[in-house]
Amino acid sequence: MTVAAREPQQERSRQTRERLLAVTVDMLAHSGWSATTVTAVAEAAGVSRGAAQHHFPAREDLITAVLEEMFTEMTAEAAQTLDNLPDGPERIDLVVDRAVAIYTGVPFKAALQVWAAAASDEALRELILPLEAKLARAAHKLTVQGLDPDGRHGAQAHRLAQLTLDLARGLGLADTLSDDSARRAQVTAAWVQQLQSTLHT
Amino acid sequence: MTVAAREPQQERSRQTRERLLAVTVDMLAHSGWSATTVTAVAEAAGVSRGAAQHHFPAREDLITAVLEEMFTEMTAEAAQTLDNLPDGPERIDLVVDRAVAIYTGVPFKAALQVWAAAASDEALRELILPLEAKLARAAHKLTVQGLDPDGRHGAQAHRLAQLTLDLARGLGLADTLSDDSARRAQVTAAWVQQLQSTLHT
Numbered sequence: 430m431t432v433a434a435r436e437p438q439q440e441r442s443r444q445t446r447e448r449l450l451a452v453t454v455d456m457l458a459h460s461g462w463s464a465t466t467v468t469a470v471a472e473a474a475g476v477s478r479g480a481a482q483h484h485f486p487a488r489e490d491l492i493t494a495v496l497e498e499m500f501t502e503m504t505a506e507a508a509q510t511l512d513n514l515p516d517g518p519e520r521i522d523l524v525v526d527r528a529v530a531i532y533t534g535v536p537f538k539a540a541l542q543v544w545a546a547a548a549s550d551e552a553l554r555e556l557i558l559p560l561e562a563k564l565a566r567a568a569h570k571l572t573v574q575g576l577d578p579d580g581r582h583g584a585q586a587h588r589l590a591q592l593t594l595d596l597a598r599g600l601g602l603a604d605t606l607s608d609d610s611a612r613r614a615q616v617t618a619a620w621v622q623q624l625q626s627t628l629h630t
Numbered sequence: 631m632t633v634a635a636r637e638p639q640q641e642r643s644r645q646t647r648e649r650l651l652a653v654t655v656d657m658l659a660h661s662g663w664s665a666t667t668v669t670a671v672a673e674a675a676g677v678s679r680g681a682a683q684h685h686f687p688a689r690e691d692l693i694t695a696v697l698e699e700m701f702t703e704m705t706a707e708a709a710q711t712l713d714n715l716p717d718g719p720e721r722i723d724l725v726v727d728r729a730v731a732i733y734t735g736v737p738f739k740a741a742l743q744v745w746a747a748a749a750s751d752e753a754l755r756e757l758i759l760p761l762e763a764k765l766a767r768a769a770h771k772l773t774v775q776g777l778d779p780d781g782r783h784g785a786q787a788h789r790l791a792q793l794t795l796d797l798a799r800g801l802g803l804a805d806t807l808s809d810d811s812a813r814r815a816q817v818t819a820a821w822v823q824q825l826q827s828t829l830h831t
Contacts, residue, residue: 461749462746463664464750542749545743548742549662554807554808561807588817588820591817596796596797598800599796600800601803616789619789623824
């Protein structure tokens with residue numbers, strides 16, 4: 430095969446992989462863990478089962494790739510948000526919004542299905558725990574940087590970042606059964622007020 | 631049948647029902663939604679399938695009864711905690727501990743399995759949403775009473791109670807994959823400090 434022929438093939442392969450991952454996230458969030466098999470994902474993505482299994486031999490490979498992709502996207506988006514944060518008190522607003530957004534989107538609803546399945550599946554739990562820890566560390570680091578860019582609040586900023594992320598996770602869970610956005614806006618505003626008065630901005 | 635004979639029978643029936651509910655909570659938390667059928671629960675409880683179906687014809691009846699029982703226990707325990715709260719600043723400690731305990735026990739892990747299943751099951755969602763709303767209202771009311779017994783903090787106490795419960799839910803979710811108790815103790819202490827300085831106690 431020539432180099433010229435190989436490149437479009439690699440590009441097609443990359444696109445197939447991306448499509449399989451996107452379908453997996455949607456299917457987990459809307460149809461649940463049991464329904465989300467490699468075969469079902471391949472069918473919904475319009476990809477042959479063989480092609481899907483070439484990328485992801487087993488469901489565990491698909492799930493690991495989905496969580497890795499979530500990690501990459503989350504850190505990229507958060508880093509971009511950080512670069513564009515204003516200096517005034519609305520900075521805190523945006524950091525909290527960003528944290529809440531991590532836990533209220535479709536990817537979180539997909540992750541929730543994986544967590545629920547992992548509660549009774551030790552092999553799955555061992556697989557996702559390191560990814561989960563990596564994600565939690567990255568989210569914490571980015572939230573600390575957002576809340577306390579010059580580091581003058583030290584350990585207090587670290588604690589407030591933890592509170593922000595645990596609160597955001599709780600708000601995410603409250604949104605799984607019904608649209609909780611109106612209540613969430615009030616709770617988020619109350620938390621921003623707490624942060625602003627604690628960090629004196 | 632005489633009255634004397636009927637009473638022990640009613641008592642046995644009540645005990646069977648309680649045992650089925652207790653097994654259901656454990657099975658949901660440790661084996662997940664798919665595994666928790668009326669047949670599996672009956673077998674694990676040492677009850678005949680017929681006797682189990684007499685109490686709970688379908689899994690939905692079992693789940694509804696479990697959530698109702700959680701509601702009753704949670705409100706009873708919380709009311710008892712309220713009656714025994716001291717007046718000093720450690721009051722807030724105890725109220726936060728109580729809220730976090732609601733979301734970190736085995737019953738919460740069981741409820742999480744029901745929520746995860748309900749994400750892709752509209753009939754189940756319709757069934758549990760009113761129970762979930764009732765539970766959330768009761769937890770909120772009790773937390774407000776705990777944080778602000780004389781009502782002098784008004785709307786602010788309501789907002790802080792919401793934050794406390796959303797945070798507790800987030801901490802509960804963080805505890806599903808691994809034991810998060812050491813980190814949780816720090817986050818909880820930071821939140822108690824926030825509450826104490828906001829409520830000036």
